[in-house]
Amino acid sequence: MAAATTQKTVLLGVSGCIAAYKSAEIVRGLQKAGVRVKVVMTAHACEFVGPTTFRALTHEPVATRLFDGPGDAIHHVSLAQEADLFLIAPCTANVMAKIACGIADDILTTTALATKAPLLIAPAMNVNMYEAPATRQNMTVLKDRGVRFVEAEEGYLACGDIGAGRLAEVDVIVAAALEALGLERDLAGRRVLVTAGPTIEAIDPVRYLTNHSSGKMGYAIAAAAVRRGARVTLVSGPVSLVPPQDLLAVPVRSAAEMLEAAAEHFPAADIAVFTAAVCDMRPASPASRKLKKGDGDERLATIELEENPDILATLAAVKGPGQVVVGFAAETENVRANGMKKLASKQADLIVANQVGENVGFGQDENQAYIIGHDGILDLPEMPKDALADIILDKALELL
Numbered sequence: 270m271a272a273a274t275t276q277k278t279v280l281l282g283v284s285g286c287i288a289a290y291k292s293a294e295i296v297r298g299l300q301k302a303g304v305r306v307k308v309v310m311t312a313h314a315c316e317f318v319g320p321t322t323f324r325a326l327t328h329e330p331v332a333t334r335l336f337d338g339p340g341d342a343i344h345h346v347s348l349a350q351e352a353d354l355f356l357i358a359p360c361t362a363n364v365m366a367k368i369a370c371g372i373a374d375d376i377l378t379t380t381a382l383a384t385k386a387p388l389l390i391a392p393a394m395n396v397n398m399y400e401a402p403a404t405r406q407n408m409t410v411l412k413d414r415g416v417r418f419v420e421a422e423e424g425y426l427a428c429g430d431i432g433a434g435r436l437a438e439v440d441v442i443v444a445a446a447l448e449a450l451g452l453e454r455d456l457a458g459r460r461v462l463v464t465a466g467p468t469i470e471a472i473d474p475v476r477y478l479t480n481h482s483s484g485k486m487g488y489a490i491a492a493a494a495v496r497r498g499a500r501v502t503l504v505s506g507p508v509s510l511v512p513p514q515d516l517l518a519v520p521v522r523s524a525a526e527m528l529e530a531a532a533e534h535f536p537a538a539d540i541a542v543f544t545a546a547v548c549d550m551r552p553a554s555p556a557s558r559k560l561k562k563g564d565g566d567e568r569l570a571t572i573e574l575e576e577n578p579d580i581l582a583t584l585a586a587v588k589g590p591g592q593v594v595v596g597f598a599a600e601t602e603n604v605r606a607n608g609m610k611k612l613a614s615k616q617a618d619l620i621v622a623n624q625v626g627e628n629v630g631f632g633q634d635e636n637q638a639y640i641i642g643h644d645g646i647l648d649l650p651e652m653p654k655d656a657l658a659d660i661i662l663d664k665a666l667e668l669l
């Protein structure tokens with residue numbers, strides 16, 4: 270799992286203006302929010318930035334000409350249909366004028382005419398061009414037609430002039446695109462700490478105790494928090510998942526290491542979600558050399574265990590007033606009742622209680638859970654872990 274996807278596609282139109290290099294940052298901003306991006310460029314845009322840049326960033330073909338679609342005779346139509354939003358940034362006066370008139374003489378303007386997706390335009394041009402009556406009139410025509418704009422800003426322009434016409438800030442354009450797609454950035458400015466995966470507790474240098482946790486639930490929560498704009502720290506035991514992009518990943522092995530890492534990042538966290546399946550016990554005195562059977566070493570036949578620290582309970586006990594702590598309760602029986610007990614005993618604000626056992630919970634892509642709070646219980650149907658992750662974050666955010 271690389272990043273939580275939203276299943277949304279933005280078609281990014283890049284037209285020929287010096288600000289075209291900023292489109293690469295727009296691609297990254299949208300991807301960070303879990304949006305798939307495909308790029309279509311005018312011939313003039315290719316003079317400023319190469320399609321290779323966008324191909325490398327998006328891992329998608331980049332459309333630059335009307336008649337060179339890879340094996341697709343109606344390239345502009347398929348592009349038009351794929352888009353949930355057509356964002357043109359930067360949009361030149363020329364492209365804006367053509368769209369206002371319905372001219373379709375290249376791949377970008379043809380796609381703009383062919384698409385039923387909402388259009389969002391971020392203009393960029395010289396101040397005189399931006400203020401020219403023709404441009405203002407074209408903008409009015411487009412606005413009347415329902416096209417949205419991220420207005421150009423005042424500032425120093427590449428041509429040396431000072432005035433309105435500079436492409437809006439990348440963050441502003443990305444936020445406008447996400448809003449147009451109906452995607453929330455409700456965790457912007459928040460910090461989220463997630464523990465995930467199992468811990469492993471050494472018996473000797475080659476053997477350890479662990480459990481079946483795959484880390485999928487914690488990674489889904491971390492990815493959803495990134496997508497919703499949070500700064501995320503993911504403290505993870507050993508799993509075979511790739512950490513989501515754009516977060517701080519802290520790999521750990523044992524419960525002791527997990528506690529140390531989580532304690533370091535907990536004070537700054539607004540929301541802490543303790544998803545990890547921490548081993549309750551660890552070998553009391555791990556051997557420094559490989560234990561061998563048959564050489565009289567009793568420690569392999571009888572491993573003496575001692576209790577691990579409870580990371581959730583330890584940190585929830587010192588939580589500040591502005592922090593929300595979410596724990597998990599993986600239960601094989603009496604899921605609701607045990608979850609409620611854990612809410613109190615661990616001083617958590619929320620407990621996500623779910624059934625585990627053979628073929629349930631661990632390692633699956635779906636989960637069925639109760640979200641237990643001090644003011645009630647949410648009884649959720651089985652759903653993908655990605656979807657459950659968003660509901661857990663919704664609940665935590667309500668309590669912030």
Ligand code: C5P
Pocket residue numbers: 464524543544545546547548549577578579580581582595596597598599611
């Ligand atoms: O007590 P139990 O292991 O069922 O509690 C589960 C919850 O407590 C989970 O949120 C888990 O991450 C957390 N936990 C912990 N440290 C432990 C044991 C559990 O943080 N040593």
